[in-house]
Amino acid sequence: MRRVIALLLVALATLFAGPALAKPAAPLRVLYLDQSVGWKHAPVARPEGGGLASSEIAMKAIGEESRAFTAEVTQDAREITPERLQRVDVLVFYTTGALPLLPEVWAAVQQRVAAGKLGFVGLHSATDTAWSYDGPGETYTQFINGHFAGHPWTQGTPIRIETLDPDLPVVAMWPVGFDYAEEIYQHSDFDPSKVRVLQTLDFAGAPLKRPYAVPVAWARQIGQGRLFFTNLGHTPSTWDDPRFRKQIVEAVNWTGGRTSGRATPDTSRQFLWQLKALLAYEPVAGRDDKAIIGRLMEMDPAWQTATAKRIADLRTVYPQKPDSDRAPFEAAYKAVLAEVQARGGVR
Known part of the structure; x- marks a missing residue:
């Protein structure tokens, strides 16, 4: 009897002590x-x-507040070495220009990311960064999937952002649709087949529009590793926004492998937002844009991909100044708009 009681006491002690003994993951x-x-x-x-x-x-x-991570800071890329990277879980860039990062260091960054040993987070001007590199893997621009190509939306410009995956931790702190004021970059060298766009500008009713989609945040799976980029962070007040601060925590957690979340490329949805931007640029009374988009979303994927690129490429001919020649843009814009409307059922 005593033996039975003793065994029961041991079992109860193990049951209640187990969770208490479990150590939280190190930051x-x-x-x-x-x-x-x-x-x-x-x-x-x-x-x-x-x-x-x-x-x-x-x-x-x-x-410190989140207890999710500890941060070391530097303003000298030369301090990043392959040896130091072994003591880093997540690399965060808020950079501009041609960084003095050695080729072997950039190769090591990519190798560790692909192996799932290093996460990467880019903030705002991390896409206004590039340097010559011909080593293994990708250039920095290919890696982050975009390069600064102007910011029509300067500091304080009213914008509207649509959150496309509100269930994902890295964007769940933001409403599905919300008004904001920030400097937003548009990008060249953006490959929609490599990333999942998590937030984008919504031009419906916006004061400053463009006839092409402008992603705000995206995620990328690189081998076993993860990359996250957000356009936000230019304005000092953004850093005081609890939602942005929470997003940094979740971006570190996700790229650091602590949380789950899909990064599957969403080319079809990106095509949808290219269409929305194109049709919102010059609204036409009585035109059923929803019906047009519905028909086009059923079209051949190859045509969708080609059309999405034609719309995205309007950025390259969009007039940069009020007195710039608009003829190249108008020709390209009207041609793709005419085809979209015709295929969408507009007569």
């Missing part, structure tokens, strides 16, 4: 690079008298 180790080679944004500008930039202070505080 992820973040290395935040906010080096500027050329233009320098306010959040990465260090005080003349010394000290950290506001985004560096924020990055450290966000990690």
Whole structure:
């Protein structure tokens, strides 16, 4: 009898002690690079008298408050070495210009990401960064999937953002559709087949439009590793927004492998938003845009891909200044619009 009681006591002790003995996962180790080679944004500008930039202070505080990560900061890419990368779980870039990153270091970054040993997060001007590289893997622009090609939406410009995957932790803190004020980049060298767009500009009713889609945030699966980029972060007040701070936490968690979430490329949905941008550019009273889009979403995928590219390429001929020649843009715009309307059933 005593033996039975003893065994029961041991079992109960094990049952209740088990969870208490479980140790929480150690905070992820973040290395935040906010080096500027050329233009320098306010959040990465260090005080003349010394000290950290506001985004560096924020990055450290966000990690401490969330207990999700610890952050080291540097404004010198030369401090990143293959050896140091072995002590980093997530690399975060808020950078501009041609970084002095050695070829062997960039190769090591890509190898560790592909092996699932390193996550990568790009903030705002991380896409205004590039340097010559002919080593193994991809160039930086190919890796992050885009390069700065202007920002019609400057600081303080009212914008509307649509969150496309509100169930994913990296964007779940934002409403499905919301108004904001930020500087937003448009990009060249963007390959829709490589990424899943998680947020995009919504031009319906927006004061400043373009006839092509402008992604705001995207995710990419690279081998066993993950990459996340967001356009946000230019405006200092954005860094005080609890939603943006939460997004940094979740981006670190996701790229660091602590949370799940799909990064499957969404080319069909990106085609949908190219159509929405094209049709919203010059609204036509009585035209049933919803019906047009519905018909076109049933079209041959090869035609959809080609048409999405034609719409995206309107960026390259869009007039950069009020007095620029609009003829090349008007010709390309009217041609693709005419085909979209015709195939969509407009007579």
